Amino acid sequence: MERVAVIGLGLIGGSLSLDIKEVFGSKIIGIDGSLENAEKALSLGIIDEISTIENLTNVDVVIIATPVDTVSEITKQVLNVISDDTLVFDVGSVKEEICLALENHPKRVNFVAAHPIAGTEFSGPDAAIRNLFRNKINILCDIDKSKKEISDKAFLIFEKLGMKLKFMKPAEHDRHIAYVSHLSHVSSFMLGKTVLEIEKDEQNIFDMAGSGFESTVRLAKSSPSTWTPIFTENKKNLLSSLDEYIKNLVEFRSSLKEGDKDEIFKMMKETNHLKEILNGINKNY
Amino acid sequence: MERVAVIGLGLIGGSLSLDIKEVFGSKIIGIDGSLENAEKALSLGIIDEISTIENLTNVDVVIIATPVDTVSEITKQVLNVISDDTLVFDVGSVKEEICLALENHPKRVNFVAAHPIAGTEFSGPDAAIRNLFRNKINILCDIDKSKKEISDKAFLIFEKLGMKLKFMKPAEHDRHIAYVSHLSHVSSFMLGKTVLEIEKDEQNIFDMAGSGFESTVRLAKSSPSTWTPIFTENKKNLLSSLDEYIKNLVEFRSSLKEGDKDEIFKMMKETNHLKEILNGINKNY
Incomplete structure (x- = not known):
């Protein structure tokens, strides 16, 4: 070497x-x-x-x-x-x-x-x-x-x-990484874009960012030069993961519109299971 | 006291x-x-x-x-x-x-x-x-x-x-916080839900979580008992912010489908401006 x-x-x-x-x-x-x-x-x-x-x-x-x-x-x-x-x-x-x-x-x-x-x-x-x-x-x-x-x-x-x-296998890698990594980046970038479009007063973003926004948009600071080609090279898998994500957001929106507290609670409770999965990160390493 | x-x-x-x-x-x-x-x-x-x-x-x-x-x-x-x-x-x-x-x-x-x-x-x-x-x-x-x-x-x-x-004013507070905080939580919960639904193999989630997923779904560990009523009490504003968010995701999806690298790059580049806004957090406090 x-x-x-x-x-x-x-x-x-x-x-x-x-x-x-x-x-x-x-x-x-x-x-x-x-x-x-x-x-x-x-x-x-x-x-x-x-x-x-x-x-x-x-x-x-x-x-x-x-x-x-x-x-x-x-x-x-x-x-x-x-x-x-x-x-x-x-x-x-x-x-x-x-x-x-x-x-x-x-x-x-x-x-x-x-x-x-x-x-x-x-x-x-x-x-x-x-x-x-x-x-x-x-x-x-x-x-x-x-x-x-x-x-x-x-x-x-x-x-x-x-x-x-x-x-x-390469195809397997690209499919998994689309969901776990690439979708996270799109989700974060679009969240950042949405808030920037609505909040003309940047001081408000700054003041309220501690409420969860800051960590959720961390990835929206990433380099467009790095990420544009990643997204386009993994287009097929990223499109599928985006479809699933948008479908879930639309379903959440519909439950919220109907005021269906039970369904909203259930969706979040089930997702809380991520706690145990991610805790493994600290446990094993 | x-x-x-x-x-x-x-x-x-x-x-x-x-x-x-x-x-x-x-x-x-x-x-x-x-x-x-x-x-x-x-x-x-x-x-x-x-x-x-x-x-x-x-x-x-x-x-x-x-x-x-x-x-x-x-x-x-x-x-x-x-x-x-x-x-x-x-x-x-x-x-x-x-x-x-x-x-x-x-x-x-x-x-x-x-x-x-x-x-x-x-x-x-x-x-x-x-x-x-x-x-x-x-x-x-x-x-x-x-x-x-x-x-x-x-x-x-x-x-x-x-x-x-x-x-x-209360109405002003609720409108801003819907975008900057409540939408971040929904975005994170639905990202977590999407990945859990697709990734039946939890080891893959765990192994790949360092790729950005972990910080983006941090809020999806939050308590459903706390957040269900927040979402439903701020329904009107949260619905608007969700509409904007879904619209941006659909637009991103469409640019990706067309392979429009310039547009994808531009969306991300503009959102990068959050870096300067959020940096203020560390600077001022």
């Missing part, structure tokens, strides 16, 4: 760089479409040098942490130049498209499709932090399509960074 | 008791519809004795912290027994109905309609904590309908507990 390249120096790429540098003492080669980002990452000590994809002929690992609609194309370019023992992995939030796109690439065995479930609502090199991945789940898709030396190298990195591994 | 009665010994009533006891050295007289709750509050040291409304003839303050659909009736009973210099205030999340219901009561001048914007997703006497109200906004409605000695006494308590006061 002497030389590790990171393409995309935002929250995830930058945080991976910091951890890998600390844990393995690696030299980090940074690549970013924005020279400003790359230089900021260099000045923050996140990376050790700035380079380009063509120069990645002699590195141990390449991490692709760019917006999901660019991952397939960039990964192909990377696989075309790397050596036989270079591990390439991505960290994108949508997995079916990338796995399909690389299926027949001669260097497919060098690639691992990963999705570490970690992040904050912040973005860019400034948002990079140490230990972002400690005790977090990392979902690996189609791991049987990587050769053993490559998956072993990936497991070693993920383990040393404190991640817990979970294995899924 | 020697003798302070608190009716409704849950998160808000219990937390007020703890602070008032600490700050004013008051003796706290506790009343609750559930004897179990009252005894728990007594054993936790939140209150000093258990009593009933008929006995409140000789107290300095009565706080009404029961579910909002019971506040008007209980406040009337309290106003009927108290002395001329007793302050009575409620802490409910809906204000128009209560202000209307008490408008013509002969002791209306002893009443202050308050809504401290504070809370957690927990409930019951066990949930009571110290300093819950420090640096929080407390919205007072129709304060000109209280006599001066009474509003002065209320201001003193609120100030010593660290609250910042804001004044509104």
Whole structure:
């Protein structure tokens, strides 16, 4: 793990760089479409040098942490130049498209499709932090399509960074993540949009935000550059989850309009079960 | 402030008791519809004795912290027994109905309609904590309908507990709070319901919750006994806010279906403005 390249120096790429540098003492080669980002990452000590994809002929690992609609194309370019023992992995939030796109690439065995479930609502090199991945789940898709030396190298990195591994088929991953993650983001963004449209007086939003609004719209601070491609790449699954969500809101609205307290109470009581499910998070980790 | 009665010994009533006891050295007289709750509050040291409304003839303050659909009736009973210099205030999340219901009561001048914007997703006497109200906004409605000695006494308590006061008409309060608080709760509860319905495998919810789901559904852990009456008491405003929210979700869905990346990006970018508004929370307090 002497030389590790990171393409995309935002929250995830930058945080991976910091951890890998600390844990393995690696030299980090940074690549970013924005020279400003790359230089900021260099000045923050996140990376050790700035380079380009063509120069990645002699590195141990390449991490692709760019917006999901660019991952397939960039990964192909990377696989075309790397050596036989270079591990390439991505960290994108949508997995079916990338796995399909690389299926027949001669260097497919060098690639691992990963999705570490970690992040904050912040973005860019400034948002990079140490230990972002400690005790977090990392979902690996189609791991049987990587050769053993490559998956072993990936497991070693993920383990040393404190991640817990979970294995899924790409389609299965995209379906689950649409409901549990992507829908949460849409829900939060649209809540924020609704309140901004109605509340012309921003002081009111500020004053009343402690009433539950602040945590519920936390995700609406997320980067549109990151999330627009995630939503469109996972369109099919996100549309289904949105349909279910809108259906439930319309049903709630109808119960409220009728003043059906029993039904409203029942819907909330059943949903309270999430308490036990989410408490597991603190219990097990 | 020697003798302070608190009716409704849950998160808000219990937390007020703890602070008032600490700050004013008051003796706290506790009343609750559930004897179990009252005894728990007594054993936790939140209150000093258990009593009933008929006995409140000789107290300095009565706080009404029961579910909002019971506040008007209980406040009337309290106003009927108290002395001329007793302050009575409620802490409910809906204000128009209560202000209307008490408008013509002969002791209306002893009443202050308050809504401290504070809370957690927990409930019951066990949930009571110290300093819950420090640096929080407390919205007072129709304060000109209280006599001066009474509003002065209320201001003193609120100030010593660290609250910042804001004044509104009841209808205005209910309209704003529907958008900023009540809609957040519905949004969160329905998100939780949608995910629970689809994800039969709870381990998946647990594993993926770090991806944004956990914070967005925090409010879905809230008490149905507290929130059912809030929603139904503020029905008119909540229906309007739900209509706006559903409209935005349907529009987002349509942009997603068409693959209109520019429009999706724009909606999110504009909503990002919440960052600056909410940052004020940390800046000013």
